Amino acid sequence: MRQLILQRLALLILVMFAVTIATFASINLSDTPLKNFIAAGAELDTNGHCDAIRAGEMDDTQQLGQNVGDCEYIDRIKAENNLDDDIFTRYGSWLGDIASGDLGTSTTSRLEVSSILKDRLPITIRLVVMTQIIAIGVAVPWGLAAAYRANRGFDRVSTFASFGLLSIPNFALAVILLYIFGIRLQWFPTRYSNNGWYDELKSLFIPAITLGVGLSATYQRLLRTDLITTLQDDFVHMARAKGMPDRHIMYRHALRPSMFSLVTVFGVNTGALLGGTLVIETIFSIPGVGRELVEAVIRTDPPVVMAFVAVIAAGFVIINFLVDLLYGWLDPRVRSS
Amino acid sequence: MADPQLSVRDLTVRFPTTRGTVQAVNGVSFELEQGQMLGIVGESGSGKSVTAKTLMNLLPRTAEIEGSVMFDGQDVRQAAADGRDHFWGVEMTMVFQDPMTSLNPVKKCGEQIAETIRYHLGQSKSEALAMAEDLLGQVGIPEPGKRVSQYPHELSGGLRQRVVIAMALACQPKLLIADEPTTAVDVTVQRHILNLLDSLREERGMSMILITHDLGVARGRCDDVAVMYAGRIVERSATETLFGDSRHPYTDALLRSIPRIDQPSHTRLDPIPGRPPELINPPVQCAYAPRCRYAQPDCLKSIPEAQGVEGMHEFACHHPANTDQGREALAANVAAGRNASGMPVAGYAGTGGF
Numbered sequence: 001m002r003q004l005i006l007q008r009l010a011l012l013i014l015v016m017f018a019v020t021i022a023t024f025a026s027i028n029l030s031d032t033p034l035k036n037f038i039a040a041g042a043e044l045d046t047n048g049h050c051d052a053i054r055a056g057e058m059d060d061t062q063q064l065g066q067n068v069g070d071c072e073y074i075d076r077i078k079a080e081n082n083l084d085d086d087i088f089t090r091y092g093s094w095l096g097d098i099a100s101g102d103l104g105t106s107t108t109s110r111l112e113v114s115s116i117l118k119d120r121l122p123i124t125i126r127l128v129v130m131t132q133i134i135a136i137g138v139a140v141p142w143g144l145a146a147a148y149r150a151n152r153g154f155d156r157v158s159t160f161a162s163f164g165l166l167s168i169p170n171f172a173l174a175v176i177l178l179y180i181f182g183i184r185l186q187w188f189p190t191r192y193s194n195n196g197w198y199d200e201l202k203s204l205f206i207p208a209i210t211l212g213v214g215l216s217a218t219y220q221r222l223l224r225t226d227l228i229t230t231l232q233d234d235f236v237h238m239a240r241a242k243g244m245p246d247r248h249i250m251y252r253h254a255l256r257p258s259m260f261s262l263v264t265v266f267g268v269n270t271g272a273l274l275g276g277t278l279v280i281e282t283i284f285s286i287p288g289v290g291r292e293l294v295e296a297v298i299r300t301d302p303p304v305v306m307a308f309v310a311v312i313a314a315g316f317v318i319i320n321f322l323v324d325l326l327y328g329w330l331d332p333r334v335r336s337s
Numbered sequence: 338m339a340d341p342q343l344s345v346r347d348l349t350v351r352f353p354t355t356r357g358t359v360q361a362v363n364g365v366s367f368e369l370e371q372g373q374m375l376g377i378v379g380e381s382g383s384g385k386s387v388t389a390k391t392l393m394n395l396l397p398r399t400a401e402i403e404g405s406v407m408f409d410g411q412d413v414r415q416a417a418a419d420g421r422d423h424f425w426g427v428e429m430t431m432v433f434q435d436p437m438t439s440l441n442p443v444k445k446c447g448e449q450i451a452e453t454i455r456y457h458l459g460q461s462k463s464e465a466l467a468m469a470e471d472l473l474g475q476v477g478i479p480e481p482g483k484r485v486s487q488y489p490h491e492l493s494g495g496l497r498q499r500v501v502i503a504m505a506l507a508c509q510p511k512l513l514i515a516d517e518p519t520t521a522v523d524v525t526v527q528r529h530i531l532n533l534l535d536s537l538r539e540e541r542g543m544s545m546i547l548i549t550h551d552l553g554v555a556r557g558r559c560d561d562v563a564v565m566y567a568g569r570i571v572e573r574s575a576t577e578t579l580f581g582d583s584r585h586p587y588t589d590a591l592l593r594s595i596p597r598i599d600q601p602s603h604t605r606l607d608p609i610p611g612r613p614p615e616l617i618n619p620p621v622q623c624a625y626a627p628r629c630r631y632a633q634p635d636c637l638k639s640i641p642e643a644q645g646v647e648g649m650h651e652f653a654c655h656h657p658a659n660t661d662q663g664r665e666a667l668a669a670n671v672a673a674g675r676n677a678s679g680m681p682v683a684g685y686a687g688t689g690g691f
Contacts (some may be wrong), residue, residue, distance in 0.1 A: 149398075234438040241393050241433075242453045242504065243426025252452070256443050331443055332488040 001328055001335045012321050019313040020098070024091050027302045033083040033090075037107055037302050038074060050074060077107055081303070098310060104303035106296075113307045116292065121311070123192075124281075124288035127204050127211075128273045132266070134212030135219055139262070142216065143223030144250050150228050162217035174210040174283045181206055192286040207280045215269060219262055226258035233257075259330055267323030271316030275308075340410070341368035342544055343392075343512060348404035350387050350396065350568075357617040361387040363568035364404075368648065369561075371511070374538060374545045376555030376576070378591070379565035382613050385548045388565075389514045392546075393431050409511065427457050429512035430505045435521040436497035440489035446473075446500050447485030453507045472503040477533060495526035499533070506537060513538070514546045519554065531558060552591055556580060564588050567614050567624035570643075574650035582659060584645065584652040586631045589659070593685065607685055623655065631656045631666045632676040 028036055050071035077083070081104070082090050097104065103113035146155040182190035189203045230236065231254055239249045278290035289308060296304035328335045350362040362384040369375050377385045390396050392406060394417040406413040408428060416424050433439040441449055450472060451465035460468065466485060473481035476499040489497055498518065505513060515534060519527040535558050538545045549555055555562050556576060563573040564587065572585035583589050593607040611628040623629070626636040633656055641653045656666035670682040 234433050234435060235441040237395055238431075238433055238439045238501065238504070239441070240395055241425060241431040242507075243423060243430070244452065244456060245422065248452075248456070253441050253444075257441070333442060333490050336488075336490070 004328070004334075005325065008321055008324050012317055015317050016314060019317070020095055020310055021091070023306050023309045023313070024094060027306050028087060028090070033081075033087075034074070034078065036300075037077050037081060037083060038300065080105060080107075094306070098307065103307040106301050106304050108299050108301050113303050116304060117289075117307065117311060120287060120289045120292050123200075123286060124274060124277060124290065126200070127207060127277055127280075127286065127288060128270060130201075130204055130208035131211040131215065131273060132270060134208055135215035136266070138212070138216035139219030139223060140255070143220045143227060143262075144255065146220065146224045147227035147231060147254075148246070148250060150224070150231075155224075158220070162220055165213055165217040168214070170210050170214055171279050171283060173213065174207070174280055177206050177210055178283070190284070192284055203284070204286070207277075207284045207286060210280055211273065211277065218265065218269075222261040222265055223258060226261050227254055230254045230258040256330055260327065263323055263326050263330065267320045267326075270319045271312075274315045275312040340407075342371040342409055343369040344405075344407045345388075345392075346405045346407075348388065348391060348406065349402070350384070350391055351401040352397075353399060353401065354617070359616045360568050360619060361400075361616060362391070365565070365568075365570050366404075367561075367563050367570065367573060369512070369544050369546065371544055372538075372542050373560045374535075374547060374558055376559035376562040377546060377548045377565060378550065378552055378555050378562055380550055380613060382567075382616070383565040384568040385565050386516055387568075389431065389516050389546065389548055392429065392514060393425060395431075423457050426453060426510070427508045428510060429514065430508075430510040431514040431516060432498075432501055432505050432518050434517040436494055436501050437521065439501050440497055440504075442489055445486050445488055446492070450500070450504045450507050453504060457508045469503070469507070472507055473500065476500075476503045476506075476537070477529075478503070494522045495529065498522055498526075498530055502530075502534065502537070506541075509541065510543065512544045512546070514548070516548045517550065518547075520550070527554075552580075553595055564591070567619065568616060569624065569653065570651075571625065571654070572650075572652040574645075574652075578650050582650075584650070584657040584659060584663075585625075585654050586629045586656075586658050586663070587625050588652075590628075590630070610680060623653075626676075627678045627680060629676060629680075630670060630682050631658065631663055632670070632678055632680075633666050634677045637677055 030036060053071055082093055085093075094104075101114065103117065105112055106116065109116075142158065146158045149155055178190055181187045188206050189199075191203065192200075193203045194200045227250075236249060236254055239253050244253075275290055275293065277286075277288055278294055280286070281288040281291040289312065293305065293308045293312075296308065345368070346366050348362055348365040349360075352359040352361055365384070365388055367375065377388065379385045387396070391400075391402060392408075392413060394413075396402070402414065411424075411428075440446065447466050447469045450469035451462065454460050454465040454468050455462065458465075470481045470485050473484050478484055478496055478499050484492065484496070484500070489500070492500065498521075502518075513534075518534065519530050522530060531554065534545065534547075537543070547555060547559060552562075559576050561573065562576050562579045563570045564579070564585065565571065566587050572579065572583065572588045579588065580592070583592060587609075590607065590609045594609060596604075596606060609628055614624050614627070621640060622638065623632070623636040623641055626632040629636065631654075636655050639655075641655045643651045643653045644657075645651045654663075656663045658667075667682075670676045671684055674681060674683070676682050
């Protein structure tokens with residue numbers, strides 16, 4: 001087991017490294033360094049206007065309005081992001097900064113990226129955790145009940161229902177739930193609010209249900225299929241021959257060996273949710289990671305984009321590392337190999 | 338004579354499938370006295386495991402079951418219908434063929450034994466674990482204290498089968514059904530396991546049904562043997578009678594297909610030609626007739642009823658072996674070179690038989 005962990009850890013570091021290269025490259029190789037960082041104002045500099053203004057050869061107010069301010073801005077962005085260096089040096093210093101916890105400064109809002117992240121990430125994490133708790137909480141009893149009498153009444157109906165849930169796009173479900181529970185019944189707020197933890201929990205409830213319901217259908221399908229296979233195993237017959245009650249057999253014997261697919265997909269989905277709750281965050285005005293990331297892309301804010309992508313990727317990799325450890329908990333044979 | 342401990346009457350099990358109804362067990366009847374050991378012998382698909390699983394209430398819900406199964410004055414099928422607690426595992430229990438798969442891979446051995454004790458006997462966890470350790474010692478596992486906290490994959494096949502046996506015996510069952518308990522273990526371990534089962538049975542006055550495809554396994558240990566073919570019991574008698582004076586041609590053929598230690602080496606064995614019949618919509622004839630050296634035209638017209646001495650030596654055959662009638666039928670077939678359904682018949686190669 002120790003060897004397995006070390007192996008996975010080494011792989012994790014390698015993957016993280018590759019992810020930072022990909023992130024950095026995708027932002028920095030698309031155009032000239034300056035244009036990548038300042039979409040609108042870069043013209044000034046490239047046309048030599050700023051040099052002229054700096055040298056006093058050009059009257060700053062004459063032709064281009066607030067040229068001096070723009071040129072100062074350009075100089076600052078250049079200096080902050082070492083844009084005059086070659087790309088390898090820049091990657092190296094970016095990686096070094098990130099590793100030491102300095103995620104840079106937003107080019108538009110002038111806020112520290114780490115403080116933006118500190119605001120946004122916990123909200124998304126809370127949403128993801130709630131979503132997964134709901135999804136697993138629904139899927140496990142549901143899968144057990146469906147597999148217990150596979151292909152009979154309840155299972156048939158639940159197969160139908162799960163495909164129904166899977167095929168509803170989550171923005172549609174969000175609107176429906178919002179209408180019923182937010183507007184009609186007024187049980188839950190219709191948008192994110194944060195006056196204390198209970199208030200926040202309540203405002204995240206409909207978003208979490210929206211995301212969790214579709215996931216629970218996926219999880220239920222996986223668990224049901226694996227359970228049906230496990231229930232054919234000799235040790236299940238043996239447990240019945242010992243006279244153990246059905247409930248005990250389902251929960252204590254069949255469930256754990258049937259959770260591999262579920263746990264795998266659970267890990268992948270947790271990672272995907274970290275950056276992928278954008279639509280829901282937008283509908284419910286949740287200031288989460290996904291929304292900030294998309295907004296940063298639109299307003300051309302490379303330090304924010306790079307840091308967020310790197311953090312999401314790190315989260316993804318770490319969660320899947322934990323899932324690998326979970327396999328060991330599920331099956332002692334993995335532990336000893 | 339008191340009622341036998343276990344009495345199975347006209348047990349019929351059918352499985353509806355998309356291809357038709359499978360007649361897995363067809364009018365099987367047998368009794369078992371307390372403390373006795375019954376061997377059920379037959380090849381794959383003969384219905385021996387389905388019979389056992391019917392007793393254990395392990396058949397899928399789709400199975401159609403008829404007939405009666407009485408155990409110690411209790412109606413087993415009624416108990417199954419009522420979902421009775423503390424019956425299976427306490428009154429009767431079962432050991433399966435493959436020790437590699439009949440233990441839960443994710444639970445410690447001790448825990449798997451202890452959970453039975455905790456559920457049926459209501460012991461505390463630590464008491465149950467202590468009893469589990471004790472049981473492991475009784476089935477001859479060295480260092481039982483260590484095994485309790487080991488996982489099944491850390492044990493060898495032979496040890497695992499012992500754990501399974503300990504598990505089955507945890508609540509002192511009155512009847513143990515062993516379904517090919519030695520088929521999946523090493524030949525050298527086979528005898529140890531069988532001897533262990535035998536001695537445990539004797540110590541506890543437990544009854545046992547030993548299911549096997551190996552007549553040799555049944556011979557030394559069983560009081561009675563029932564031979565099954567295509568869902569029916571074709572012959573049933575005391576073990577010595579069966580081995581010394583078999584009546585059904587199938588039993589006879591089985592005996593001739595087993596190598597014997599007292600024969601010179603390189604003695605040819607007589608295999609049984611052909612394959613067992615399909616159990617979907619079987620024709621109304623003796624199921625063994627197509628492979629039978631004795632088969633006559635009347636074997637293809639009706640299913641033979643059980644005859645002989647009831648409860649002593651019963652067999653279902655129109656032309657029983659080791660009788661004048663059978664010898665005539667065999668001689669006629671050898672002379673014709675074929676049996677009634679066209680299978681070639683020649684004289685025996687080996688000296689054959691036990």
